[in-house]
Amino acid sequence: VKLVESGGDLVQPGGSLKLSCAGSGLTSNAYVMGWFRQAPGKEREFVASITWIADDDHYADAVKGRFTVSRDNAKNTLNLQMNSLKPEDTAVYLCAARVQFLPTNVQHVWQEYDYWGQGTQVTVSS
DSSP, X not given: OEEEEXXXXXXXXXXXXEEEEEEESHHHHOSEEXXXXXXXXXXXXXXXXXXXXXXXXXXXXXXXXXXXXXXXXXXXXXXXXXXXXXXXXXXXXXXEEEOSOOOGGGTTOGGGOSXXXXXXXXXXXX
16 A cells, blocks of 8 residues: 655645545555644644545544545545644644554554555645
8 A cells, every 4th residue: 555645735824725645555455544643843643534435534623623534435545625724733744544443442543554655744824
């Protein structure tokens, strides 16, 4: 599985961005896909996850109601629509894939994921 993120940019507070993660072999290999982010000097943190077959999604409290994760099986793509962006959303955003079953209550744990993209920078600033 190879993952490549895109869509990061500089955006003003209150603006929107859509990130994409293109993956090879996702539909036949991944059980769950996740978005994480990491700001300078901070630990990697969970943003959202979605199971590839059941389309069951989950979000960190900090982004709930503003971000939406989705997947396109036909295009082997994972998306993250980010609205009402805040300066504290500034980070490198990474997508990740987990091949085997992962319970919902640990989908926020980045160490549980098998494959990672290189990340895309999102900067929210006026």
